[in-house]
Amino acid sequence: MDRFRMIFQYFQSNSESVMNGICGLLALASVKIYTCFDFSCPCLPQYNMAYGLGIMLVPPIALFLCGLILNRQSLVMLEEWRRPQGCRKKDLAVIRYMCSSIMQRAMVAPVVWIIVTLLDGKCLICAFSGSVDPEKFVGFANASPVQVQQLLAKVPCKDDELMRNNTSRKAVSRYLRCWSQALGWSILLILIVAAFLARWLRPCFNQATLLQARHWSNYIDIEQKIFEETCCEHSRLFAHKCILHFFKSMQQEIKLHSFSLPREGEGTEGEEDLLRGITGQDQVNKLLKMWYYEKPPLDVSQVTQR
Numbered sequence: 602m603d604r605f606r607m608i609f610q611y612f613q614s615n616s617e618s619v620m621n622g623i624c625g626l627l628a629l630a631s632v633k634i635y636t637c638f639d640f641s642c643p644c645l646p647q648y649n650m651a652y653g654l655g656i657m658l659v660p661p662i663a664l665f666l667c668g669l670i671l672n673r674q675s676l677v678m679l680e681e682w683r684r685p686q687g688c689r690k691k692d693l694a695v696i697r698y699m700c701s702s703i704m705q706r707a708m709v710a711p712v713v714w715i716i717v718t719l720l721d722g723k724c725l726i727c728a729f730s731g732s733v734d735p736e737k738f739v740g741f742a743n744a745s746p747v748q749v750q751q752l753l754a755k756v757p758c759k760d761d762e763l764m765r766n767n768t769s770r771k772a773v774s775r776y777l778r779c780w781s782q783a784l785g786w787s788i789l790l791i792l793i794v795a796a797f798l799a800r801w802l803r804p805c806f807n808q809a810t811l812l813q814a815r816h817w818s819n820y821i822d823i824e825q826k827i828f829e830e831t832c833c834e835h836s837r838l839f840a841h842k843c844i845l846h847f848f849k850s851m852q853q854e855i856k857l858h859s860f861s862l863p864r865e866g867e868g869t870e871g872e873e874d875l876l877r878g879i880t881g882q883d884q885v886n887k888l889l890k891m892w893y894y895e896k897p898p899l900d901v902s903q904v905t906q907r
Contacts, residue, residue: 621706623668623671623672623706624668624706624707624709624710625709627664627667627668627671627709627710628709628710628713630710631660631664631710631711631713631714631717632713632714632717634660635660635714635717635718635721638656640656640723640724640727642723642726642727642757642758644754644755644757644758644761645754646731646750646751646753646754649727649728649730649731649754649757650728650729650731650732652727652728653724653725653726653727653728653729654724654728656718656724656727657715657718657719657724657725657728658715660711660714661710661711661712661714661715662711664710664711664714665707665708665710665711667710668706668707668708668709668710668711669703669707672703672706672707673822674699674702674703674818674822675703675707677699677821677822677825678696678699678700678703680825681695681696681699681821682696684893684896685893685894685895685896687894687895687896688895688896688897688898689896689897689898689899692814692817694810694813694814695813695814695817695818695821697814698811698814698815698818699818699821702818712788712792715785715788716785716788716789717785718785719781719782719784719785719788720781720782720785720786721781722777722778722781722782723757724781725777725778725780725781725784726756726757726774726777726778726781727757729777730753730754730756730757730773730774730777731750731753731754733753733756733773733776733777735749735753737776738769738772738773739768739769752767753773755770756770756773756774756777757774759774820899828892832889835876835879835885838876839876839879839880839885842876842880
């Protein structure tokens, strides 16, 4: 139990580091999945583009959704955005900061996938081999338009009988691979420059607003975790008390079967204090409803004055 509590406290105090680690693992997983994936272009004019773009874009969407699902702050942000006003005002700057942080982490794995596919070039060759201008290549000069489309669609399939002796297949493949790699390196360079500018231009903006947004976004996350932990502890103690009351009500039947009952007050010291006076189902429901609809203000002095 103590080890579990220590692990919980670690995740609670280092949620940002944990999320960075999860994003890094997703990025590594995306590279591993792509390297293990058996890419096999259909080499048909009707399906090449759909297949190539699908392999390039559909897995990043899935990885992006996984990044949102694994990020606990995404749910916390939605709850903070959708909750009623109550006694606590909602700060849109905090919500925007949380949204930006979530999106940045969730985009890591999809961007890695797209860059890896572009640098490899297979997806782009499969998707756009039929869109190449055949006049730029000598091997397609004597073919009819229909044959040209069929030959261009079979450029990714180097083992095809029609393309084994075609001298222009390698030229088209190199041409598209060069464009794919140039696009991949360009995207990578743009992202690096954007990250560099964001890092070095950040001190030029109002740091007080940024610190406030970061502080209260962490507070909302930690507050939710502590509230859930407290609710679990209260539920455990409440269930314990209800079970003890049940056994007390069955005292005569238990004595007939020679079961031993705990002594009066044994093991219950301090439980009444931990229950905080919430001893009924209606009280629990009212408490949870008040927490959702009437969020208490962030002012500890009110509690100390009482």
